Amino acid sequence: AKTHYHDFVIQAAKVKRLCKTQNVITVNGQFPGPNLEVNNGDTLVINVVNKAQYNVSIHWHGVRQMRTAWADGPEFITQCPIRPGGSYTYRFMIQGQEGTLWWHAHSSWLRATVYGALIIRPKQGESYPFAKPKRETPILLGEWWNANPMDVIREATRSGGAPNISDAFTINGQPGDLFNCSTKDTTLVPVASGETLLLRVINAALNQQLFLTIANHKFIVVGADASYVKPFTTSVIMLGPGQTTDVLITADQPPARYYMAARAYASAQGATFDNTTTTAILEYKSTPCQAKCLSSKPIMPNLPAYNDTTTASAFTKSFKSPRKVEVPTDIDENLFVTVGLGLQNCPPGGTNQTCQGPNGTRFAASMNNVSFVLPSNFSLLQAHHKGVPGVFTSDFPVSPPVKFDYTGNVSRSLWQPLKGTKVYNLKFGSRVQIVLQGTSIFTAENHPIHLHGYDFYILAEGFGNFDPKKDSSKFNLVDPPLRNTASVPVNGWSVIRFVADNPGVWIMHCHLDVHIGWGLAMAFIVDNGVGELQTLEAPPNDLPVC
Numbered sequence: 001a002k003t004h005y006h007d008f009v010i011q012a013a014k015v016k017r018l019c020k021t022q023n024v025i026t027v028n029g030q031f032p033g034p035n036l037e038v039n040n041g042d043t044l045v046i047n048v049v050n051k052a053q054y055n056v057s058i059h060w061h062g063v064r065q066m067r068t069a070w071a072d073g074p075e076f077i078t079q080c081p082i083r084p085g086g087s088y089t090y091r092f093m094i095q096g097q098e099g100t101l102w103w104h105a106h107s108s109w110l111r112a113t114v115y116g117a118l119i120i121r122p123k124q125g126e127s128y129p130f131a132k133p134k135r136e137t138p139i140l141l142g143e144w145w146n147a148n149p150m151d152v153i154r155e156a157t158r159s160g161g162a163p164n165i166s167d168a169f170t171i172n173g174q175p176g177d178l179f180n181c182s183t184k185d186t187t188l189v190p191v192a193s194g195e196t197l198l199l200r201v202i203n204a205a206l207n208q209q210l211f212l213t214i215a216n217h218k219f220i221v222v223g224a225d226a227s228y229v230k231p232f233t234t235s236v237i238m239l240g241p242g243q244t245t246d247v248l249i250t251a252d253q254p255p256a257r258y259y260m261a262a263r264a265y266a267s268a269q270g271a272t273f274d275n276t277t278t279t280a281i282l283e284y285k286s287t288p289c290q291a292k293c294l295s296s297k298p299i300m301p302n303l304p305a306y307n308d309t310t311t312a313s314a315f316t317k318s319f320k321s322p323r324k325v326e327v328p329t330d331i332d333e334n335l336f337v338t339v340g341l342g343l344q345n346c347p348p349g350g351t352n353q354t355c356q357g358p359n360g361t362r363f364a365a366s367m368n369n370v371s372f373v374l375p376s377n378f379s380l381l382q383a384h385h386k387g388v389p390g391v392f393t394s395d396f397p398v399s400p401p402v403k404f405d406y407t408g409n410v411s412r413s414l415w416q417p418l419k420g421t422k423v424y425n426l427k428f429g430s431r432v433q434i435v436l437q438g439t440s441i442f443t444a445e446n447h448p449i450h451l452h453g454y455d456f457y458i459l460a461e462g463f464g465n466f467d468p469k470k471d472s473s474k475f476n477l478v479d480p481p482l483r484n485t486a487s488v489p490v491n492g493w494s495v496i497r498f499v500a501d502n503p504g505v506w507i508m509h510c511h512l513d514v515h516i517g518w519g520l521a522m523a524f525i526v527d528n529g530v531g532e533l534q535t536l537e538a539p540p541n542d543l544p545v546c
């Protein structure tokens with residue numbers, strides 16, 4: 001196994017998109033950031049130097065971080081942010097994961113431009129569970145704002161309203177040629193007739209689930225979130241922010257140019273949505289075609305409608321592990337966690353915050369009616385490790401305070417969540433089940449729920465209120481998929497299981513950044529304080545302090 005050393009300099013750089021040049025925060029001046037390529041079993045040592053004007057931290061999304069919680073990266077959870085002028089070196093190992101993950105800033109909305117792929121190939125000397133593709137390419141789906149995303153979220157935080165939606169979706173940083181001034185920079189994906197191509201698709205968008213399809217070509221899905229899956233064929237894939245999907249395509253069509261296109265899957269009831277389509281071009285490099293094909297207009301695929309929940313849900317339900325797996329049974333911890341929006345009354349007192357949300361409120365979101373508040377002078381991990389009192393409370397509830405018809409017409413009185421930095425303690429080694437129940441409070445939406453430090457099995461998903469009697473019979477206890485982000489369906493639920501075998505403090509949150517800011521998060525502490533494996537190690541010397 002190898003050790004890979006990288007320097008990530010966080011710095012502003014000029015980037016031109018949609019006819020306009022902007023100063024954006026980048027890694028090493030690159031947008032999107034550098035793609036890291038490793039083999040399973042390798043170690044990464046990444047020295048992050050902050051030369052930008054904002055606090056920053058970097059998260060290695062989906063990396064298990066076994067016993068390396070200090071390297072996980074979310075600000076105020078496992079570390080204080082790296083201040084302007086500061087630096088921090090992340091050290092961690094890839095253990096047993098293969099496929100595609102990614103990295104991104106985990107600090108306010110910086111991840112709009114600070115992200116890149118983390119490509120994990122099989123261990124040296126080992127091979128893929130499918131014929132080695134002739135070529136491969138990462139496909140990073142993102143969002144672009146004409147304004148500075150940090151200003152967009154600052155303004156929304158001040159006003160209490162919803163932040164402005166982005167001005168374009170992007171593929172590998174480019175909006176594509178359906179947008180003004182974007183034609184010559186459209187992402188090109190070259191292929192030769194007959195070749196098989198591995199696409200490592202990552203949804204790095206801040207706030208949108210996305211459908212992706214390629215005209216006249218079929219995808220064979222072979223992996224997701226750095227686990228292999230039982231291969232299945234589909235013409236369209238859907239990813240929530242945070243999720244990755246590895247697909248094979250075969251160049252079996254007449255040599256020509258074909259659009260690869262992505263657009264929003266926006267399930268929110270009555271919400272406005274961005275229906276613009278971002279494109280890249282799959283370009284056959286075959287000889288008889290060359291000049292003629294390359295000048296022809298690309299063929300456009302059909303994309304599902306923005307609210308096509310049937311297609312989205314059929315797709316997420318198609319995932320299975322490649323073979324029988326050991327699903328944790330005899331559950332020790334059974335949590336029922338509502339995930340949804342809310343509205344906060346205007347805070348009394350003289351802040352510069354205002355209440356320009358619906359009916360003079362501020363937008364909020366919660367898990368089990370707790371709107372998560374990040375600490376500000378310690379990270380949870382530091383506070384837990386040192387035993388600093390008053391930073392968090394250990395009373396995150398195992399179920400919502402009152403039972404109600406979660407996906408029905410929810411009474412106004414249930415719309416205002418409590419605020420708090422509440423964690424849930426999990427005993428090392430405990431077998432955990434979480435029912436993630438979407439709510440229709442204010443509006444029903446999909447929520448891509450991401451858990452740090454773990455992969456989990458998704459046993460089932462469905463619509464309406466989860467019913468333990470009826471729905472437990474739907475659990476896949478044989479070959480459920482292993483993921484780090486679950487797309488909880490709009491007005492529906494997902495059930496996940498994992499074994500708490502990794503000490504640390506681990507945030508679980510909605511990966512729509514607008515929802516994190518509103519409080520759709522909580523954290524688990526896994527640390528028994530006994531036995532070498534069950535306890536957290538001491539922090540690295542250069543860990544940023546607040």
Ligand code: C2O
Pocket residue numbers: 059061074104106242450452507509511
């Ligand atoms: Cu991809 Cu907590 O994040």
